[in-house]
Amino acid sequence: MNIFVINGSPRGEKSNSYQLTKAFLRGMTLALGKAPDTEQVNMKTVSVNELHIHPCLGCFSCWNKTPGKCCIQDDMQEIIEKLLWADVIIWSFPLYYFTVPGGLKNLIDRQLPMLLPFMTERKDSFGSGSHPSRYDISRKRNIILSTCGFYTAEGNYDGIYSLFDHMCGKDQYTALCCGQGELFRVPELSERTEAYLKFVEKAGQEYVKGGIQESTWANLRQLLYPKETFEAMADASWGINRESGEKESESLIFTRQMAALYHKAAYQGKDLVLEMYYTDLNECYQILLGREGSSVFTDGSQTATTRIETPYTLWRSIAAGEIRGDEALMKKMYKVKGDFHLMLQWDTYFGSGKTSPEGAIKKNGAAQGEDCRNLHIPPRGTNMNLLLLPWIIFWAAASIHSYNGSLLSIASCAVIPLLFYRNKKTIYDTLTAALVIGFSLGIFLGAPKRILLPLSYLSFGIMWTASCFRKIPLTAHYSLNQYGGEGALQNPLFLKTNRILTFMWGILYLLTPIWTYFIMGTRITALTGAINSILPIFMGIFTAWFQKWYPAKVASGD
Incomplete structure (x- = not known):
């Protein structure tokens, strides 16, 4: 099997969409490696941001002067050769203004030499006319792997689907599009994103074996975080105060994002105030955890019920999973004052993401419980x-x-x-x-x-x-x-x-x-x-x- 991966993100391999692609490829290669008598697997990958591809001139020389060959001499000729070589073509890209990034659009436009100039009707009756392929591409399979910055992919990929319906044929390709793509680059949220990528890997395995199962699709359609939580984190990530428009400090941005993870369903009838005092910055912020959600105060106007005194760098390291929060607490690297109940129930209030100090006391087993919930199997506990x-x-x-x-x-x-x-x-x-x-x-x-x-x-x-x-x-x-x-x-x-x-x-x-x-x-x-x-x-x-x-x-x- 020949697999050709086209990474259309300007960020190259550091892109969020490519995280999906790597997980899907892991699943494919794992399945192909275990299959008996499997043909040799060959894989080629290109990053569009590293290619030299000019925009199409619309001169039609590839149709009437040098049939099948473009008059522009650049990297596109090599791309066409790989497209013809591939059995499976993976299109990996982020959503840019409701379509593909500009560099990838150039590549798509420059596929014109692969078509014949004659008018024909499509077999799938999609559109109002088409041009036949110059080559036999009937057995080629296409996969779209994409992320976007909205809380969901639903309703935002109409332009993409229309483009690929024309290119590949309606319903003749597989599309895995994921919202909340920016979260894949946030180490503090890696626990949740890695759990999602496990399902992407499973999808890759199933694709090779004949098709992605509906149960896997159901897991892939799940939101990484609820709409309200994601949009609060996304708004905070820009570091701009919504009212004043002024730039906010990195520590305040981080605190706002942590506050966005609050589960208001955990409210137990009494407002809590978590006070974060970053000792190395001498900055103090308060997070009010109430019935309707969370709010961040910068003026110290609230009365803290729980106060955490910690270096900001330490708390970021804990949140990113670089150091265990419970170990740091035992080593007296940070302190907790006031009501300790919040720390004991950190997962209940802030979920299973690693923005917690590994739960300080509680956490640490959330991954096991989360996996069991995703699989609809209740975790077995001791008694x-x-x-x-x-x-x-x-x-x-x-x-x-x-x-x-x-x-x-x-x-x-x-x-x-x-x-x-x-x-x-x-x-x-x-x-x-x-x-x-x-x-x-x-x-x-x-x-x-x-x-x-x-x-x-x-x-x-x-x-x-x-x-x-x-x-x-x-x-x-x-x-x-x-x-x-x-x-x-x-x-x-x-x-x-x-x-x-x-x-x-x-x-x-x-x-x-x-x-x-x-x-x-x-x-x-x-x-x-x-x-x-x-x-x-x-x-x-x-x-x-x-x-x-x-x-x-x-x-x-x-």
């Missing part, structure tokens, strides 16, 4: 209730009635695994089942309950405490569901918070066997499970408080 339930049943039931309690505990360990089709299992779930069944069998077979029950608490405490010395402490496997998914495991503050909590829970259950042993020697032995549930209730309250207090304390730099 601590499934870990605790066998233990609770054993401690409560076995302390009341040895025989029936042991049977009930074994039954729970047999039934609970059936629930894991909806949840992700951890090593601690597996270890729990083995230990509970082991202790239940021991009591069932007549082992002293007063010995085995304290030992069960001890083993539970050892499991928690020992996990503190592993890379990921036990509680982190389960609390990550509230903090963005698996990506939270890369967050050092998240891990440290959970390591402290896991250790404290472990110590509690290492001590529990002591008083359990003595309680079981009294008349209230049947109440052992109930008594041992009192301290965990208070510990649970403490855990909920500590999860909020400790990250906020670290973030404040105190």
Whole structure:
């Protein structure tokens, strides 16, 4: 297969439209490389901005004086040779004033030598007349890959479609046109644009295999960002104050674009004010997050609910993914004052784009969740209730009635695994089942309950405490569901918070066997499970408080 790529952007390979093209080509080459007995793939690429192509003179010498040859001696003759050589022609370009860029239009005009001068009717009945091709191009396939600066391609490509309908035949080419093209060059938004480019790559694979599937087209038609969000970011990017017309600073432009990512659906009944103080510039801006959207204030007139003190260069690096925000926070490279709730829920307020400091505390798993939503597959999370339930049943039931309690505990360990089709299992779930069944069998077979029950608490405490010395402490496997998914495991503050909590829970259950042993020697032995549930209730309250207090304390730099 011979593939000829015509990059019609004046920006060459740095263009936004060429990002689409590279993704589509990756998909094509991947599919062709895996196909059995595939013919050799040859690819040639030209950038129109590097070519020397004069405008057509309209002299018709290529028709009547030197048939098939243009009188102008420039690079166009080589282009015609490649057009005739190609099996697939990819036209890559941005939308310029509702049509193709000027240089590419010159190239298209100069295809006249490839036509015969005679009048003919088109087979597709498009237009009111045509000229037949000088060559057999019936098997050539054409693809349009284009971006534009509007929020959507819909309604803006009529001129392009009309041109290519005339050139290639109506419905005889494939067009993938994407709005919001300027976002492809913004590193802070790369998470969203890269997700879109994955679908473009998939489209390239499917094109080779026979055609792009409707499900892929549906994903390609999705907006990168909602109209309101995109247009706010686009307006801010010019750096011109809408009222005064004056040029704005780079840091203010960045802050406005960050504010544009606010999801007003996240509004929780109370206005929030995020204050960004860029310490290296001594500049301070406030973002009001309200019911109707976001507003940026430059006069300090609002009362901040959350204040971030950071070097501007650092925040840009975090937003661009050059440094992890959570790591920078742990290293005290920036501070967060006031209500830390906004940082914990950063993705909820500002989405999954990397304009956040990797969520500071929360983020990091958004890519996984986003992928699952695009594929319409709910992400599978861990569930601590499934870990605790066998233990609770054993401690409560076995302390009341040895025989029936042991049977009930074994039954729970047999039934609970059936629930894991909806949840992700951890090593601690597996270890729990083995230990509970082991202790239940021991009591069932007549082992002293007063010995085995304290030992069960001890083993539970050892499991928690020992996990503190592993890379990921036990509680982190389960609390990550509230903090963005698996990506939270890369967050050092998240891990440290959970390591402290896991250790404290472990110590509690290492001590529990002591008083359990003595309680079981009294008349209230049947109440052992109930008594041992009192301290965990208070510990649970403490855990909920500590999860909020400790990250906020670290973030404040105190």
